[in-house]
Amino acid sequence: MNFCSDNATGVSPEIMAATAAANCGAVMSYGDDEYTQRLQVKFSDLFETSVTVFPVATGSAANALALAVVTPPYGAVYCHAESHINLDECGAPEFFTGGAKLVTVTGNHGKIEAETLGKILDRAGAGVVHHVQPAAVSITQATEAGTVYNPAEISHISEVVRSHNLHLHMDGARFANAVASLGCSPADITWRAGVDILSFGATKNGAMAAEAVVFFNQELAKTFPFYRKRSGHLFSKMRFLSAQLEAYITDDLWLKNAVHANNMAARLAAGLAGVEGAKFCHQVEANEIFIQLPESVITAVLAEGFLFYRWDECTVRLVTAFNTLEADVIAFVEAVKRHQ
Numbered sequence: 001m002n003f004c005s006d007n008a009t010g011v012s013p014e015i016m017a018a019t020a021a022a023n024c025g026a027v028m029s030y031g032d033d034e035y036t037q038r039l040q041v042k043f044s045d046l047f048e049t050s051v052t053v054f055p056v057a058t059g060s061a062a063n064a065l066a067l068a069v070v071t072p073p074y075g076a077v078y079c080h081a082e083s084h085i086n087l088d089e090c091g092a093p094e095f096f097t098g099g100a101k102l103v104t105v106t107g108n109h110g111k112i113e114a115e116t117l118g119k120i121l122d123r124a125g126a127g128v129v130h131h132v133q134p135a136a137v138s139i140t141q142a143t144e145a146g147t148v149y150n151p152a153e154i155s156h157i158s159e160v161v162r163s164h165n166l167h168l169h170m171d172g173a174r175f176a177n178a179v180a181s182l183g184c185s186p187a188d189i190t191w192r193a194g195v196d197i198l199s200f201g202a203t204k205n206g207a208m209a210a211e212a213v214v215f216f217n218q219e220l221a222k223t224f225p226f227y228r229k230r231s232g233h234l235f236s237k238m239r240f241l242s243a244q245l246e247a248y249i250t251d252d253l254w255l256k257n258a259v260h261a262n263n264m265a266a267r268l269a270a271g272l273a274g275v276e277g278a279k280f281c282h283q284v285e286a287n288e289i290f291i292q293l294p295e296s297v298i299t300a301v302l303a304e305g306f307l308f309y310r311w312d313e314c315t316v317r318l319v320t321a322f323n324t325l326e327a328d329v330i331a332f333v334e335a336v337k338r339h340q
């Protein structure tokens with residue numbers, strides 16, 4: 001039983017079927033196909049405003065290319081110290097921006113606080129030739145700590161971003177899990193809250209390999225095609241990414257998958273709450289659990305064949321997904337309780 005990551009899962013049957021169904025005949029390439037064209041309307045409907053959508057294959061590409069559009073080589077991107085763009089993308093944002101600097105911001109439970117960000121930006125040296133120039137802020141929704149920003153928190157951050165003439169990017173690798181957790185509309189935690197560009201994740205939540213860069217700020221969308229092409233992410237057979245994304249947002253599949261993943265995480269957290277020596281590091285608000293367990297328990301449960309990542313000293317990360325079985329959750333809890 002694998003609780004390592006939602007990246008470990010397979011593909012939603014609906015998405016696999018849609019991808020196979022797209023494999024018929026010849027269609028125009030490089031995004032000029034009907035599947036990709038339909039995405040523009042369908043994503044605009046989903047977000048209740050006119051958007052421009054660009055499929056790419058990975059979340060790291062979505063993040064790095066989106067940031068490249070809003071950050072000059074001498075610029076600065078402000079992000080949480082534990083953010084994926086800072087720790088897990090091998091310098092892709094720095095590379096694709098042409099050398100911009102990621103300036104990290106600390107904050108509890110994986111979240112940037114507007115007041116802290118404002119103080120940092122007030123002292124950032126905008127216009128001072130010796131300093132990198134503030135250009136963008138990137139927040140992750142749901143965060144790398146398994147928490148979520150509510151609409152008001154995002155609005156407060158975007159007010160600070162706007163007051164310093166910057167742009168706001170959202171790493172939404174687990175965006176669906178955040179929407180499912182908050183019970184809000186996609187618009188409420190994006191453009192209505194001041195987000196300019198969203199990396200809309202699908203791979204972790206049922207797609208095979210498809211993410212969408214969604215532009216709410218249409219002016220910023222103009223240069224993205226060139227960044228995407230020169231990064232090698234302009235797929236000639238784009239239909240096979242777009243077919244995944246289209247199936248993902250059809251009949252609310254994206255939300256149904258996320259609701260299940262979140263429910264399994266809540267079920268797992270409830271089971272672990274009573275374990276002797278267990279201590280949750282963060283509120284479980286989406287599909288990731290960070291929990292401290294006695295080393296003897298961790299070692300014994302790993303020895304039983306359960307798969308999960310150690311996160312740091314005595315802390316493990318448990319991630320549920322759209323196809324996590326409740327029986328697996330129960331089995332994991334029982335294994336932990338056997339060894340407590």
Ligand SMILES: Cc1ncc(COP(=O)(O)O)c(C=O)c1O
Binds near residue numbers: 061085143144171
């Ligand atoms: C929060 C977050 N953002 C972005 C990514 C990048 O996605 P990918 O691994 O597809 O590059 C991940 C990866 O799992 C992630 O957890």
Ligand SMILES: C[C@@H](O)[C@H](N)C(=O)O
Binds near residue numbers: 004005006007084088
């Ligand atoms: C790199 C690793 O953290 C991946 N992003 C995950 O969430 O599993």
